Structure formats: structure tokens, C-alpha cells
Amino acid sequence: MEGRRISASPRPCSGRRVWANKKRPRLDGYVNTFSKLLRREISSKPCFSISNAHEKFRNMRLVEEYDSHDPKGHCPVALPFLMKRTKVIEIVAACDIVFALAQSGVCAAFDRERSKRICFVNVSPDEVIRSLFYNKNNDSLITVSVYASDKFSSLKCRSTRIECEDILHLFSTLFISYVRFLILMYFFHKCFRYIRRGKPDAGFALFESESLKWPGFVEFDDVNGKVLTYSAQDSIYKVFDLKNYTMLYSISDKHVHEIKISPGILLLIFNRASGHIPLKILSIEDGTVLKTFKHLLHRNKKVDFIEQFNEKLLVKQENENLQILDVRSSELMEVCRTEFMTPSAFIFLYENQLFLTFRNRTVAVWNFRGELVTSFEDHLLWHPDCNTNNIYITSDQELIISYCKAESDDQWMEGNAGSINISNILTGKCLAKINASNGSPKVDSSQMRSTVSEALEDITALFYDEERNEIYTGNRQGLIHVWSN
Numbered sequence: 128m129e130g131r132r133i134s135a136s137p138r139p140c141s142g143r144r145v146w147a148n149k150k151r152p153r154l155d156g157y158v159n160t161f162s163k164l165l166r167r168e169i170s171s172k173p174c175f176s177i178s179n180a181h182e183k184f185r186n187m188r189l190v191e192e193y194d195s196h197d198p199k200g201h202c203p204v205a206l207p208f209l210m211k212r213t214k215v216i217e218i219v220a221a222c223d224i225v226f227a228l229a230q231s232g233v234c235a236a237f238d239r240e241r242s243k244r245i246c247f248v249n250v251s252p253d254e255v256i257r258s259l260f261y262n263k264n265n266d267s268l269i270t271v272s273v274y275a276s277d278k279f280s281s282l283k284c285r286s287t288r289i290e291c292e293d294i295l296h297l298f299s300t301l302f303i304s305y306v307r308f309l310i311l312m313y314f315f316h317k318c319f320r321y322i323r324r325g326k327p328d329a330g331f332a333l334f335e336s337e338s339l340k341w342p343g344f345v346e347f348d349d350v351n352g353k354v355l356t357y358s359a360q361d362s363i364y365k366v367f368d369l370k371n372y373t374m375l376y377s378i379s380d381k382h383v384h385e386i387k388i389s390p391g392i393l394l395l396i397f398n399r400a401s402g403h404i405p406l407k408i409l410s411i412e413d414g415t416v417l418k419t420f421k422h423l424l425h426r427n428k429k430v431d432f433i434e435q436f437n438e439k440l441l442v443k444q445e446n447e448n449l450q451i452l453d454v455r456s457s458e459l460m461e462v463c464r465t466e467f468m469t470p471s472a473f474i475f476l477y478e479n480q481l482f483l484t485f486r487n488r489t490v491a492v493w494n495f496r497g498e499l500v501t502s503f504e505d506h507l508l509w510h511p512d513c514n515t516n517n518i519y520i521t522s523d524q525e526l527i528i529s530y531c532k533a534e535s536d537d538q539w540m541e542g543n544a545g546s547i548n549i550s551n552i553l554t555g556k557c558l559a560k561i562n563a564s565n566g567s568p569k570v571d572s573s574q575m576r577s578t579v580s581e582a583l584e585d586i587t588a589l590f591y592d593e594e595r596n597e598i599y600t601g602n603r604q605g606l607i608h609v610w611s612n
Contacts, residue, residue, distance in 0.1 A: 180526060183596065184549045184559035184612070189568040189582055191242060191609035192575040195227045195235045195601070202233055205252035206275055209233050215601025217516050218590035219268070221261045222289045224323060225599055226268060227588070227607045232256050234270065236322055237607065239595065246325040248287075255279065260347045264370045266290065268322060269333065271345060282339035286372070287330030290323040333372055337365065348388045350477065351411050355388060366393075366414065376414035387435050390477050392417065394435035402426055404433070406440075408454065418454060431469040436482065439495045443469055451497055462497035472515060476524045476552070483527075483552070487511070490527065492552060501555040507532045509545045509586070519591040520552075527552050528598065530586045533562055544583035547598060547610065561598070561610055582608040 196212045204210065213230040220226070225237045226248065232255030234248040248268070249256060253275035260269040267286045273279040338360040339345060346355040347369065354367040364378040364386055378386070378395070387394040388411065397405040400421075408418040422442060424430065431443040440452040449462040470484035476492075481500060484491050488508040492501035509530045510517060519528040531548040546562035563580040588601040598610040 180549065180551075181558045184561075185565075186612035187547075187559070187561050187598065187610045188612065189575070189579050189608055190611045192577060192582070193225070193227070193235075193237045193244060193607040193609075194576075194605060195229050195233065195607060196605045197233070197235075197247065202235075202247040202249060203252055204233060204247075204249055204254075206255070209249075209255065212605045214585075214587045214603040215605055215607060216588055217259055218588045218599050218601055218607065219259045219261050220590055220592040220595075220597075220599060221263075221268070222266055222323070223595070224289055225590075225592075225607065225609075226259055227599075227601055228256055228259055229605050232272075234259065236327070238323070239597070239609075245323065246327055248322070248327045250285075250328040250330070257282070262286065262347075262369060263349070264352065267330075269347065270330075280340050282343065282345055284333040284345060285330045286333055287322055287327050334367070346388065350390055351388065353388070353411055355386065355393075357386075366411065375412070378409075378414065385433075387433070389435045390437060392435065392437075394433075394440075396433055399424070399430070404430070406433075408435070420454065422452065434473060436475055436477070436495065443467075449497060451495060460497055466499070467493070467497065471512065474515070474518075474520060476520070478524050479553070481552075488532075490529070492555075501553060503527075503550050503555040503557075505531075505557040505560075506548050506550050506555070516588045517586065519589060521591070522593060525552055526550065526558070528589065528591050530589055530600070531560075544580045545586060546583065547586075547589070547600070577606060577608065582606075 195215055197210075200210070202209070209231050211231055215227050216230045217228040218225065223239045224245070225239060226234055227237070228234045232249075234256045236245045236248055237243065238245050248270060251274065254272050255274070256270050256272045258271045260271070262269055265288070267288045270285050270287070272283050272285070273281065274283065334345065334356055337343075337356045338358045339356065340359060343357050343359040348355065349369070352369040353375075354369055354372070356365045356367070357363075358365070362379065362381045364383070366375045366377075367373065368375055382397050383395050384398050385396045387396065391411055393409040393411050395407040395409065397407070403421040403423050405421050406419070407416060409416055422440070425444055425447055428444045428447060431445055432441070434441040438453055438455045440454050442450045442452065446464060448464050449467040451460050451462070452458070468486060470486045472485045474483040476482060481492050481494055484493060485508070488511055490503050490506055490508065491499060494500050506529060508517070509532055517530045520526070521528075526549055528547065528549050531546050533544060533546045544563045546560045548557055549559045550557050561583070563583055567579055568575065582600070582602070585603040586600045587603055590599045591597070592599065596611065599607060600610070601607050
């Protein structure tokens with residue numbers, strides 16, 4: 128769902144800008160079991176419209192529970208704090224594998240087909256995984272980690288294939304000679320070391336030439352298929368291709384304050400000058416300069432944010448109106464500061480030409496004329512600070528799935544069960560919800576540690592698998608729960 132920036136800072140940034148990704152391509156060429164073929168043929172994903180989304184989610188029940196904690200010490204870690212039970216902060220699912228990252232830095236992989244834990248993704252005893260990214264271009268998991276041997280000062284990236292490709296697909300797309308056949312057999316022998324086979328150490332390092340120490344960072348942008356890195360040591364930004372990780376070009380300018388990624392372009396924000404801020408727009412494909420301009424600012428007032436979406440530039444200063452500038456026509460419009468207050472995070476919906484704002488547990492949808500499009504009913508977020516790991520936008524950008532306060536709660540109280548709400552982004556209508564009253568498990572509750580009510584308490588991460596039509600949640604105890612119909 129997102130373009131993600133992972134900083135080398137020991138403290139995550141408070142504000143986040145997230146892109147809702149393009150639709151993930153179906154992996155029909157790689158299916159290799161009957162169950163996957165059957166699910167592909169009868170999948171509800173293509174035929175469910177917004178009008179009957181309620182039917183898709185209304186029978187969601189608690190069906191499985193996994194534990195990301197390793198009480199028996201099978202995880203290859205040596206640092207004492209990695210052995211502690213901590214909350215789940217991130218969930219990623221792909222190819223029927225669910226990855227759950229705990230705040231301690233331990234990441235566990237679970238197989239949904241066999242309903243069991245496969246392995247821990249950590250490959251070094253002193254590795255602390257900071258974040259996960261699924262690269263749909265090659266079905267691989269990218270882990271971003273820090274290491275005790277490096278005093279946790281520098282980010283290291285690693286790519287590991289989730290599973291081997293279907294040999295029947297390769298045979299159907301290649302003219303196989305005997306020599307090629309032997310090569311393929313060797314290739315598949317090596318494939319047994321992928322994550323599905325319980326061998327996460329088969330991955331390879333990425334961006335080894337880059338010094339990603341604080342304030343350096345790496346940002347993965349799925350919409351454009353690019354990776355942006357910043358080496359603070361030499362003040363150089365580099366853009367890589369997400370398909371093969373080759374470097375495309377670099378940007379070396381010590382006056383660049385920040386770079387924002389938008390579909391097709393990069394926005395370079397330079398250090399603020401007196402009364403204005405210099406800006407430059409580059410083509411994200413080759414770094415060609417498309418436009419250079421200055422935007423006037425109110426003196427002595429801090430800039431709350433500068434965001435770019437296609438040709439629209441959004442600028443907000445403290446206690447000032449929101450400015451929306453069309454960089455092509457230079458047309459400027461303003462939205463009153465009492466109508467548009469600075470949000471804690473954005474989600475841009477590029478297909479709908481809209482954007483979501485998050486502020487004080489509420490979500491709103493705006494267009495680029497500065498008009499409020501949607502206010503959500505019964506969608507008060509549980510967490511006061513916007514955590515996009517608790518929010519999922521479907522690939523068609525029609526639904527938002529969030530962890531919310533239960534409707535009956537008069538005020539937020541820690542320890543109470545919340546609800547998982549599914550709402551229509553364009554209308555704000557709540558289409559379905561999973562709460563303690565309608566989320567009873569399909570299986571004997573004795574097989575699980577948690578009751579439904581307990582599973583809905585303190586949810587710290589949420590992910591929706593559109594292929595399987597399953598919702599995965601993680602909580603403060605390090606438990607992962609599967610909700611399915």
C-alpha cells in the first residue's frame with residue numbers, strides 16, 4: 128500500500144506520507160498447488176463491488192492464532208532484549224506467507240496453507256529488523272535492519288525470495304535444452320533455501336555501497352518502482368530501480384533539505400531562503416529537471432508541510448491557510464485554516480485524485496480543489512497518533528480498513544476491545560465491522576490463547592490479504608490473529 132521511508136534515526140518520525148499502491152498483479156504464472164489454482168478461479172476479488180462489500184466482510188471470524196515470540200529460543204538471536212515478548216508493529220503478507228515484525232526487532236514467518244510458523248527471518252544473532260517491504264516485482268521480502276556489531280548506527284537492507292518459481296511455468300516459457308534443464312535443476316536446488324523452505328539466510332545484501340547512517344534513510348516507492356537512498360556522510364541521494372536494484376542516477380546538492388516522491392516525479396525542497404523556498408521538480412525515471420521555481424512564504428512562520436501530488440503542490444504554514452498551487456499553470460488557491468488544519472499524516476489516492484488526512488483519531492477525504500469530500504461515520508481510530516500500520520487501503524482504493532474504537536465506548540479506555548471497521552472511502556459509510564459480538568471463532572476457542580474480545584484489545588498492527596480475503600492483526604502480546612470467512 129505504501130511508499131515507505133525508513134530512517135537511520137533510533138526514533139521513528141511522527142508524521143508520515145503514504146502512497147496507496149497500484150493494484151498488485153495476479154501471480155497466475157507462479158501458482159503451483161491445487162488450492163492456489165482453485166482460489167484463483169473462484170477468487171472474490173474481481174467480482175465484488177462496493178455495493179456488496181458488506182457480504183465479503185460480514186462473516187469474518189477469528190480462525191487462527193500465531194505467536195511471534197520464541198519461548199524455546201529457536202530464533203537465532205543473542206541480544207537479551209530480542210528475547211523479550213513485545214508488541215507486533217508491522218505485518219506483511221504475500222504468497223500465503225504472513226510476516227510479523229515485533230518491536231524488539233524479531234520477525235517471524237507463518238505459512239497460512241499449513242497453519243504453522245516456518246522460521247524467523249533474522250539471520251544474524253545481533254540483527255534487529257526495523258522494517259519490512261514486500262517487493263512484488265520479484266516476490267521477495269526486503270528487510271531493513273541494524274546490527275549490534277555496528278552499534279545500531281547504520282541501516283542494512285537484504286532481499287530474500289519468498290518461494291521458488293513454478294517449474295511448469297518456466298518450462299512453458301522457455302525452450303529447454305538439456306544444458307538449460309541441468310541449469311534449472313541447479314537453480315531449483317538452490318531455491319530450497321528461500322523463506323518458504325525455512326532458509327531466510329539465502330538472501331543477498333542491497334545497497335552495500337551506501338552509508339545509511341543517521342540522518343541517512345532508505346525509501347521504497349512501489350508506485351514508481353523505485354528506491355531512494357540518502358547518504359548523510361557525503362550528502363548524496365541515489366535512485367535505484369526496484370526491479371533489479373541497479374542505480375539509475377544520483378543527486379548531489381548539500382542545499383537540498385528534503386526530497387518528496389510523487390507519481391512520475393521527485394520534488395526537491397531546498398533550504399529556506401528569506402521570504403521563499405526554492406523548489407525543483409525532476410523526472411523520477413532519469414533525473415531530468417522538469418521545472419525550477421520558488422514559492423513565496425510568510426516570514427517568521429514555520430512550514431508545517433510541503434507535499435507534491437502530480438501537478439499540485441500543497442503548502443501549509445503555521446496558523447496560515449492551506450495553499451494549493453498548480454505548478455503547470457501557476458494557479459493558486461487557498462483553503463481557510465479553520466477548515467483545513469494540519470494533519471498528522473496523509474494517504475494519497477492517486478487513482479481517485481484524492482487524499483486522506485488523519486488528525487485527532489479522525490479520517491477525512493479531500494480533493495485538490497481544497498474541498499472536503501468525505502467524513503467517515505463510526506470510524507474513530509483507536510490510537511491517538513496516526514499509525515499507518517493500523518490502516519489498510521484496498522488496491523482499488525475504495526475501502527479503508529482500520530482499528531477503531533467500539534461504537535458503544537463513551538471514552539477511550541485502555542484495555543477495552545476495539546473493532547475492525549471497513550468503510551467506503553468515497554461515501555464514508557461503515558460497510559462492516561468485526562467486534563466482540565460478531566467475531567466469534569469458527570474453531571474451538573480452547574485451541575487459542577485469546578478470546579475474540581482479547582484478540583480485539585490493543586491491536587498494534589493490521590494487514591488485509593486481498594487474495595485470501597483475510598485480515599491479520601497483531602497485538603501488544605506479540606500474538607497474530609487471523610480473521611476470515
